[in-house]
Amino acid sequence: MLVDADRTAVEAAASALPVGRAMAAVADVRRWNEVEQAVAAALARFGRIDWMINSAGGAEHRVLGLGATPFHAYPPEAIDWGLDVNLKGAVYFCRAVLPTMIGQKRGVIINLGSVSGLEGSASAVCYSAAKSGLIGLTKSIALCGAPHGVRACCVSPGPVLTRPGMAAMRTRLGRAATPDEVVDLILYLCSSRAAFITGSNHVIDGGRVCGGPD
Ligand SMILES: NC(=O)c1ccc[n+]([C@@H]2O[C@H](COP(=O)([O-])OP(=O)(O)OC[C@H]3O[C@@H](n4cnc5c(N)ncnc54)[C@H](O)[C@@H]3O)[C@@H](O)[C@H]2O)c1
Numbered sequence: 001m002l003v004d005a006d007r008t009a010v011e012a013a014a015s016a017l018p019v020g021r022a023m024a025a026v027a028d029v030r031r032w033n034e035v036e037q038a039v040a041a042a043l044a045r046f047g048r049i050d051w052m053i054n055s056a057g058g059a060e061h062r063v064l065g066l067g068a069t070p071f072h073a074y075p076p077e078a079i080d081w082g083l084d085v086n087l088k089g090a091v092y093f094c095r096a097v098l099p100t101m102i103g104q105k106r107g108v109i110i111n112l113g114s115v116s117g118l119e120g121s122a123s124a125v126c127y128s129a130a131k132s133g134l135i136g137l138t139k140s141i142a143l144c145g146a147p148h149g150v151r152a153c154c155v156s157p158g159p160v161l162t163r164p165g166m167a168a169m170r171t172r173l174g175r176a177a178t179p180d181e182v183v184d185l186i187l188y189l190c191s192s193r194a195a196f197i198t199g200s201n202h203v204i205d206g207g208r209v210c211g212g213p214d
Pocket of ligand 1: 158
């Protein structure tokens with residue numbers, strides 16, 4: 001099941017999947033009741049939840065069109081958006097799926113972080129703080145889930161070509177990731193081959209956070 005606040009986008013994405021049973025649901029991850037309803041709809045349709053990927057997010061200055069507004073001039077709404085979509089939404093979804101995964105004695109949660117959560121960002125302060133927070137959330141959920149066979153991992157990409165503009169961002173390998181490269185890592189972490197991996201953050205960034213002189 002795909003969940004997004006944008007009905008047109010999520011319905012188009014679900015219908016484009018080459019599997020007959022993909023389902024689209026509309027929910028704003030900042031609203032607990034909508035998150036609960038999305039999880040209930042998934043259970044009603046599929047009967048179980050094996051993997052849950054927290055991917056909704058974005059840098060507040062880009063999504064809200066703040067341009068070059070510095071953090072010290074942010075409107076409070078931008079702070080709320082940056083933290084709520086990127087961190088609170090993931091906390092809500094973890095809370096909402098854990099009872100099912102614990103009951104199943106099986107489940108994997110993947111939180112989509114970012115290298116901004118490791119590097120910091122002067123232009124996307126709340127995004128960066130939230131992405132750092134996802135690493136802590138992942139560790140905590142791993143601890144909550146471990147006695148019950150539930151794993152949690154964070155995947156922190158560098159630039160990914162979900163938008164053409166990401167091609168301009170610096171990496172040591174001289175390019176951005178393709179979306180498939182990030183998906184492959186997520187699929188591995190969700191698979192039984194990663195059965196001993198939990199609580200960890202997995203950077204996929206073409207060497208961007210290595211540091212060192214250029
Ligand atoms: N693209 C990159 O270069 C990159 C790099 C590092 C991390 N990431 C992370 O990967 C994830 C996916 O990135 P992407 O490039 O596909 O982003 P995207 O902007 O293409 O997709 C983000 C989705 O989140 C949805 N969304 C926004 N607010 C929402 C809300 N309140 N409730 C529900 N849905 C909401 C949007 O409608 C959109 O479909 C994000 O968490 C992003 O921070 C992306």
